[in-house]
Amino acid sequence: MKTAERFAAIRPEPRxxxxxxxxxxxxxxxxxxxxxxxxxxxxxxWRIYNASPLFAFHFPxxxxxxxxxxxxxxxxxxxxxxxxxxxxFYLAMNVLTGRFQRRFLPLSIxxxxxxxxxxxxxxxxxxxxxxxxxxxxxxxxxxxxxxxxTVLSGLxxxxxxxxxxxxxxxxxxDTARWIHFAGMSAIALFIVVHVVxxxxxxxxxxxxxxxx
Numbered sequence: 001m002k003t004a005e006r007f008a009a010i011r012p013e014p015r016x017x018x019x020x021x022x023x024x025x026x027x028x029x030x031x032x033x034x035x036x037x038x039x040x041x042x043x044x045x046w047r048i049y050n051a052s053p054l055f056a057f058h059f060p061x062x063x064x065x066x067x068x069x070x071x072x073x074x075x076x077x078x079x080x081x082x083x084x085x086x087x088x089f090y091l092a093m094n095v096l097t098g099r100f101q102r103r104f105l106p107l108s109i110x111x112x113x114x115x116x117x118x119x120x121x122x123x124x125x126x127x128x129x130x131x132x133x134x135x136x137x138x139x140x141x142x143x144x145x146x147x148x149x150t151v152l153s154g155l156x157x158x159x160x161x162x163x164x165x166x167x168x169x170x171x172x173x174d175t176a177r178w179i180h181f182a183g184m185s186a187i188a189l190f191i192v193v194h195v196v197x198x199x200x201x202x203x204x205x206x207x208x209x210x211x212x
Contacts, residue, residue: 021212022130027099028208030090037083038147038187040065040075045184047072054181077158084151091144104137112138119197143190150183 023031043065050058051069066072094100115135118124124133132140156167156176170176198205 022207023211024097025211026093027090028211030086030093031208033082033086034090037079037086038191040079041083042184042188044072044075044079048076049181054177080151080154083147087147103132104141107137107141108134109138139190139193143187146183146186146190150180150187153177153179153183 043063046059047061047064047066048069050061050064051072064072066075111134115124115133119135124135152166153170153176156163156170157173157180160167160173160176167173167176170179
């Protein structure tokens with residue numbers, strides 16, 4: 001092996017420079033607005049669920065939002081408009097600025113599974129925060145897809161008569177409720193994993209606050 005190749009094989013992964021702007025302002029703002037909207041919809045959704053539960057359990061009222069069914073619906077719909085408007089802006093900016101292609105492509109499923117296994121063993125490197133690893137790409141794209149499906153299933157529940165095609169695509173009103181609950185559960189799981197990873201790599205929180 002040549003000297004240059006030997007050096008390239010053993011040199012450490014480049015670390016992100018403290019002065020490098022990684023997350024632009026529009027990204028940070030939309031990220032936090034999306035987080036606020038999702039949390040409001042989740043907490044108010046739990047109160048709505050309690051009014052007509054799918055399972056033999058209720059969410060404790062202390063962790064729900066709205067006080068009663070009508071109040072919860074008002075919070076839920078208010079946050080829905082914020083999530084939809086802000087989410088569309090987020091997706092549009094990712095595409096128009098080229099960030100989507102730079103940060104999320106290419107995506108390897110096998111690479112994502114390997115990164116997840118490495119993360120569980122505590123061996124996944126986060127030296128270069130300017131790039132997403134394969135596991136992050138898969139999880140971030142996955143949660144965006146889940147949010148879209150959850151919003152559409154919620155629309156099929158809310159305006160079932162007005163959107164018969166959407167209701168049919170969701171498998172009917174009752175199936176749309178199950179899809180909506182499954183989507184909420186997946187989003188809640190993502191939030192837990194996301195927070196845990198932020199605690200383990202606190203620099204990611206600083207970047208999402210300061211941009212660099």
